[in-house]
Amino acid sequence: MTIILKNISPWGRAVTDLAVSDGRIVSEAPAGAQVIDGGGAIALPGLVDAHGHIDKTLLGMGWRPFTAAAGVQSMIANERRLLSEIADFSPARQSARVVDRMVARGTTHCRTHVDIGPDIGLAHFHGVAETRDAVRDRMDMQIVAFPQTGVMTRPGTLELLDRACAEGADAIGGLDPIGIDQDPKGQLDGLFAIADRHGVEVDIHLHDRGEVGAVTLDMIHERTKALGLKGRVAVSHAFCLGSVPDDRLAGLIGKLLDQDIAIMTHGPSGDTPFPPVRRLHDAGVRLFTGSDGIRDSWGPLNSGDMLQRAFIVAYRNGFRRDEDIALTLDMATTGGAQVMGAAGYGLDPDCTADLVLVDAETPAEAVVEHPPRRLVMKRGRVVAENGRLTIEPAG
Ligand SMILES: [Zn+2]
CATH class of the missing domain: 3.20.20.140 (Metal-dependent hydrolases)
Incomplete structure (x- = not known):
């Protein structure tokens, strides 16, 4: 599964795209990736x-x-x-x-x-x-x-x-x-x-x-x-x-x-x-x-x-x-x-694609407002959107 998260701001830094392939963050997106618009949201690791x-x-x-x-x-x-x-x-x-x-x-x-x-x-x-x-x-x-x-x-x-x-x-x-x-x-x-x-x-x-x-x-x-x-x-x-x-x-x-x-x-x-x-x-x-x-x-x-x-x-x-x-x-x-001891944690290339998108301008605003999470990804798979699970609940 290959996804490009477009228009996101890792840790509140400059807006960029982030590519995910086979559960990992990659520096270049392979062709044919699914594109998801992040709407300028902050990306944080999970x-x-x-x-x-x-x-x-x-x-x-x-x-x-x-x-x-x-x-x-x-x-x-x-x-x-x-x-x-x-x-x-x-x-x-x-x-x-x-x-x-x-x-x-x-x-x-x-x-x-x-x-x-x-x-x-x-x-x-x-x-x-x-x-x-x-x-x-x-x-x-x-x-x-x-x-x-x-x-x-x-x-x-x-x-x-x-x-x-x-x-x-x-x-x-x-x-x-x-x-x-x-x-x-x-x-x-x-x-x-x-x-x-x-x-x-x-x-x-x-x-x-x-x-x-x-x-x-x-x-x-x-x-x-x-x-x-x-x-x-x-x-x-x-x-x-x-x-x-x-x-x-x-x-x-x-x-x-x-x-x-x-x-x-x-x-x-x-x-x-x-x-x-x-x-x-x-x-x-x-x-x-x-x-x-x-x-x-x-x-x-x-x-x-x-x-x-x-x-x-x-x-x-x-x-x-x-x-x-x-x-x-x-x-x-x-x-x-x-x-x-979480191996491969973070937003750099080769890290596991565990991440969350938050609608905020800065990390401080993400904490202050803690709005419903725009998107949650676990090992490259979208598991929640807008505060709700998109996968079968476990409980
Ligand atoms: Zn306790």
Whole structure:
């Protein structure tokens, strides 16, 4: 299949044509190509949602008002109760529904944390793995084996995480080794041993704030270094980076750089502290973002639109200048792709033809307006137009 996208503006640069053949971007279009007029739209590589929880969305199951009390522990308890009460809850079907939504909004790559624990075993993992296979033609997906209910406080969890990695999880996750488990050494030693054994990446949820989170980052750095996992570890949320004194932050940045540890922030709501994006970027820390839970028991506001997510991160950081706003778009594109190790990502010749057209004059305007995507292409095939799928839905 050969297509010429005429009249498009890669990353908001000079208007040009872009040719696609056999799923790749090519420098010269072969004869007989189908011509699509881009109408001067900005072309971006496919959006990357590199932190999600698509196994437990309640999308398509009616409007679900938020019912949990405050605090991570009560949100977890509320979720377990709610999911156990839905007799026909299917992680495979639900994750496929999220994928449909993401594709329509221009997302071509996602990394999702999938719940694993003694109560549900590997059921969610198997369901999402089924979806990962079923949607390969439209989404590159990575699965993180995620201990949502804790590790050391839930005997049997480490064994389940190990099995998930043996069965094809791409990364091992973790959760507040101090706040949830009160055993940082136990949790982190267990997780890093699994990463070492299976050669998988590490991506740890760290909500613990201030010095509690900072000490955990120290311990993550120590283990990353000891096991030679430089460049293969990420920390998600890392609220502590927005809630420690300045000299402590400087020291932590040094450790992140030393082991090339990437940081995910999705621009949390309310008065939650979060990593300072501009400062971390300027220091050279790799940053990425994601939707987190979409329409699940943790709250209804996340939509799965990565341009809107970039807007939220920009808003929370108080960004106004184009170059600052564009930084959040980098997090939702190249930053996430880098963390996922997406080969051939970008708009240059020979890159995989995963791209999205957005009606905007500049990358900053694309973030600010986040209009319905004009066109979405995955491996050279048009999969969505004007915000709607043009292929058979998966969910
Ligand atoms: Zn999360």
